[in-house]
Amino acid sequence: xxxxxxxxxxxxxxxxxxxxxxxxxxxxxxxxxxxxxxxxxxxxxxxxxxxxxxxxxxxxxxxxxxxxxxxxxxxxxxxxxxxxxxxxxxxxxxxxxxxxxxxxxxxxxxxxxxxxxxxxxxxxxxxxxxxxxxxxxxxxxxxxxxxxxxxxxxxxxxxxxxxxxxxxxxxxxxxxxxxxxxxxxxxxxxxxxxxxxxxxxxxxxxxxxxxxxxxxxxxxxxxxxxxxxxxxxxxxxxxxxxxxxxxxxxxxxxxxxxxxxxxxxxxxxxxxxxxxxxxxxxxxxxxxxxxxxxxxxxxxxxxxxxxxxxxxxxxxxxxxxxxxxxxxxxxxxxxxxxxxxxxxxxxxxxxxxxxxxxxxxxxxxxxxxxxxxxxxxxxxxxxxxxxxxxxxxxxxxxxxxxxxxxxxxxxxxxxxxxxxxxx
Amino acid sequence: xxxxxxxxxxxxxxxxxxxxxxxxxxxxxxxxxxxxxxxxxxxxxxxxxxxxxxxxxxxxxxxxxxxxxxxxxxxxxxxxxxxxxxxxxxxxxxxxxxxxxxxxxxxxxxxxxxxxxxxxxxxxxxxxxxxxxxxxxxxxxxxxxxxxxxxxxxxxxxxxxxxxxxxxxxxxxxxxxxxxxxxxxxxxxxxxxxxxxxxxxxxxxxxxxxxxxxxxxxxxxxxxxxxxxxxxxxxxxxxxxxxxxxxxxxxxxxxxxxxxxxxxxxxxxxxxxxxxxxxxxxxxxxxxxxxxxxxxxxxxxxxxxxxxxxxxxxxxxxxxxxxxxxxxxxxxxxxxxxxxxxxxxxxxxxxxxxxxxxxxxxxxxxxx
Numbered sequence: 096x097x098x099x100x101x102x103x104x105x106x107x108x109x110x111x112x113x114x115x116x117x118x119x120x121x122x123x124x125x126x127x128x129x130x131x132x133x134x135x136x137x138x139x140x141x142x143x144x145x146x147x148x149x150x151x152x153x154x155x156x157x158x159x160x161x162x163x164x165x166x167x168x169x170x171x172x173x174x175x176x177x178x179x180x181x182x183x184x185x186x187x188x189x190x191x192x193x194x195x196x197x198x199x200x201x202x203x204x205x206x207x208x209x210x211x212x213x214x215x216x217x218x219x220x221x222x223x224x225x226x227x228x229x230x231x232x233x234x235x236x237x238x239x240x241x242x243x244x245x246x247x248x249x250x251x252x253x254x255x256x257x258x259x260x261x262x263x264x265x266x267x268x269x270x271x272x273x274x275x276x277x278x279x280x281x282x283x284x285x286x287x288x289x290x291x292x293x294x295x296x297x298x299x300x301x302x303x304x305x306x307x308x309x310x311x312x313x314x315x316x317x318x319x320x321x322x323x324x325x326x327x328x329x330x331x332x333x334x335x336x337x338x339x340x341x342x343x344x345x346x347x348x349x350x351x352x353x354x355x356x357x358x359x360x361x362x363x364x365x366x367x368x369x370x371x372x373x374x375x376x377x378x379x380x381x382x383x384x385x386x387x388x389x390x391x392x393x394x395x396x397x398x399x400x401x402x403x404x405x406x407x408x409x410x411x412x413x414x415x416x417x418x419x420x421x422x423x424x425x426x427x428x429x430x431x432x433x434x435x436x437x438x439x440x441x442x443x444x445x446x447x448x449x450x451x452x453x454x455x456x457x458x459x460x461x462x463x464x465x466x467x468x469x470x471x472x473x474x475x476x477x478x479x480x481x482x483x484x485x486x487x488x489x490x491x492x493x494x495x496x497x498x499x500x501x502x503x504x505x506x507x508x509x510x511x512x513x514x515x516x517x518x
Numbered sequence: 519x520x521x522x523x524x525x526x527x528x529x530x531x532x533x534x535x536x537x538x539x540x541x542x543x544x545x546x547x548x549x550x551x552x553x554x555x556x557x558x559x560x561x562x563x564x565x566x567x568x569x570x571x572x573x574x575x576x577x578x579x580x581x582x583x584x585x586x587x588x589x590x591x592x593x594x595x596x597x598x599x600x601x602x603x604x605x606x607x608x609x610x611x612x613x614x615x616x617x618x619x620x621x622x623x624x625x626x627x628x629x630x631x632x633x634x635x636x637x638x639x640x641x642x643x644x645x646x647x648x649x650x651x652x653x654x655x656x657x658x659x660x661x662x663x664x665x666x667x668x669x670x671x672x673x674x675x676x677x678x679x680x681x682x683x684x685x686x687x688x689x690x691x692x693x694x695x696x697x698x699x700x701x702x703x704x705x706x707x708x709x710x711x712x713x714x715x716x717x718x719x720x721x722x723x724x725x726x727x728x729x730x731x732x733x734x735x736x737x738x739x740x741x742x743x744x745x746x747x748x749x750x751x752x753x754x755x756x757x758x759x760x761x762x763x764x765x766x767x768x769x770x771x772x773x774x775x776x777x778x779x780x781x782x783x784x785x786x787x788x789x790x791x792x793x794x795x796x797x798x799x800x801x802x803x804x805x806x807x808x809x810x811x812x813x814x815x816x817x818x819x820x821x822x823x824x825x826x827x828x829x830x831x832x833x834x835x836x837x838x839x840x841x842x843x844x845x846x847x848x849x850x851x852x853x854x855x856x857x858x859x860x861x862x863x864x865x866x867x868x869x870x871x872x873x874x875x876x877x878x879x880x881x882x883x884x885x886x
Binding site for chain 2: 117118119179223226229230231258261265277279284286287289395419469470473475476477478479480481
């Protein structure tokens with residue numbers, strides 16, 4: 096019995112000594128976490144990988160006392176390296192940085208437009224295979240160099256730069272001016288035979304108000320989404336902008352959508368949640384505008400028909416609900432006869448945007464970014480005939496019509512507008 | 519002599535959970551990827567056909583066991599085929615248990631390396647799994663059944679959390695075209711592949727501990743139904759979340775979907791929970807098959823106790839689990855060797871026994 100007790104005691108002592116850590120264990124102060132990765136075209140058939148690395152000391156200081164939050168330059172450091180593969184980057188950078196670089200907390204992969212136009216698949220594949228890279232990281236396309244974007248991106252309100260990307264993911268639901276996409280979904284879309292992929296556009300705005308669109312009296316309109324990233328006339332501390340979407344066909348970028356087109360794209364897909372949309376007052380005598388806070392009431396309905404020759408026609412019905420939260424005119428929107436005019440005007444405006452966008456994706460991009468193919472494939476029982484049908488080749492000839500139904504539910508805090516007295 | 523093997527007793531609910539947990543172990547391995555390749559987006563339907571085959575298998579096995587209510591399949595096999603052929607058939611069953619244990623030890627170890635412990639030597643992980651298996655087998659089937667019953671809420675609750683958390687990412691269009699790669703692939707090859715399991719023959723070995731052949735049918739039907747419906751549900755969740763292409767590419771589709779959980783900033787990176795779940799299930803599966811091999815061998819050799827056999831059999835499992843040179847070879851061994859092999863003890867053996875008894879009765883009647 097004493098021998099058994101001794102053996103047990105010996106095993107416990109040995110186990111506590113030998114099981115104190117596992118083979119892969121590392122202390123947090125031995126690791127440097129990459130928060131964002133930018134990939135640009137490099138010289139000599141290479142790529143330039145730019146990383147934003149978290150500086151934990153600064154993050155702790157910023158979070159604790161609030162004093163460090165204002166200077167986000169200290170929260171992360173930016174490094175670039177020219178290499179032949181994205182995942183060769185940590186080893187090369189570790190010739191300079193003394194902590195092991197880790198992609199476990201990487202929140203964003205930003206590809207430059209130039210690289211995306213040449214094809215992105217060969218750069219995405221190694222990321223998907225890596226155990227460190229998470230499929231929930233977001234993908235962005237940068238107008239201009241991704242390196243410049245990462246260097247100039249300065250989310251001064253957030254202690255952690257990674258928080259910016261988490262917030263951006265959710266913020267797209269608040270206005271719909273860009274569409275968020277995670278790495279897994281982006282990768283799936285690259286392979287899918289029923290949908291082409293998009294990715295949010297990012298850019299740096301260097302000027303002031305030169306890029307502002309003209310007002311109504313100068314031939315413009317009231318739409319606030321007529322910009323792509325880098326064009327929005329904003330001045331301030333952070334020069335980075337997120338608006339618009341890059342459109343792909345296969346793994347190559349074909350062009351981009353501005354903010355308004357991105358909203359139409361999201362509405363057709365049923366992914367639009369909320370947004371403020373301005374349009375010309377249909378009853379106004381001058382250049383008055385009316386502002387709708389609108390959201391998608393329910394998922395769109397798709398009716399697909401395929402005739403014997405394989406021609407596809409699709410009818411899409413979009414259902415919106417709005418609240419009037421802004422109006423410069425004096426007409427009383429709450430009047431039932433007026434209300435239907437405003438509803439129709441809004442519906443026509445969105446309808447026109449959607450139909451124009453679909454036409455553009457058919458003629459200019461040849462790319463079914465809306466996933467109409469996902470509805471068309473319901474008409475096939477097995478994979479083989481579906482693959483033989485080659486929907487993405489048929490997309491440009493498909494007859495697609497969008498109808499928008501809009502209901503104004505509320506009129507904000509004002510029911511009736513009394514005109515101001517005339518002098 | 520045989521009665522000296524003390525297996526303990528446990529109730530039907532423990533038996534159902536034990537067999538169901540053992541059955542779903544394969545969903546955590548690369549097996550779903552194989553099913554995706556076979557059935558495409560309709561891979562989730564394959565277990566429905568597999569369930570029908572498994573239920574028929576349970577029925578046939580229950581007929582066999584009812585012939586000799588106080589015996590297990592090991593003694594019945596010997597009784598039906600005679601001492602030489604019967605022992606040979608039992609050795610097939612024993613080598614099947616060892617093959618399952620070996621393959622699962624290797625695959626679970628590889629899965630843990632790929633997902634969580636990339637720098638740990640495989641021998642250390644295999645030994646840890648085997649230590650759990652040996653301990654479970656040494657403590658006996660009653661202890662394992664009760665352990666399975668205790669961990670069931672965690673396992674099934676974890677799976678429920680997974681399904682609920684993933685639901686925002688489900689894309690219903692991923693399930694189309696509805697019949698995937700075709701009816702033959704889904705309900706033919708796919709169903710037979712999912713029906714290639716361990717639990718029918720295992721339950722037939724454990725039949726006395728589970729309460730005898732009277733309860734065998736009920737336990738078998740219920741455990742198969744639970745396990746196959748769970749398998750089908752999890753496959754559907756994988757297709758809905760990842761889509762056919764990515765699910766077909768992924769080494770560990772279940773792990774991939776668990777990494778995809780993203781419910782805002784607060785609920786993400788929860789895959790570690792699922793690594794724990796699959797480690798529990800892996801331990802139970804390895805322990806069960808090691809136990810099945812040891813008890814079957816003890817009964818075949820008419821030994822009074824199975825425990826002395828656990829150590830040598832454990833050593834055999836450890837060494838053979840390291841024989842495949844790489845992970846793809848281990849996965850191929852599973853799909854090309856183990857799945858067809860499973861048909862022998864689970865379906866062919868009981869059918870042959872039924873045929874032999876029928877022939878014996880017929881010749882007996884002709885003789886009289």
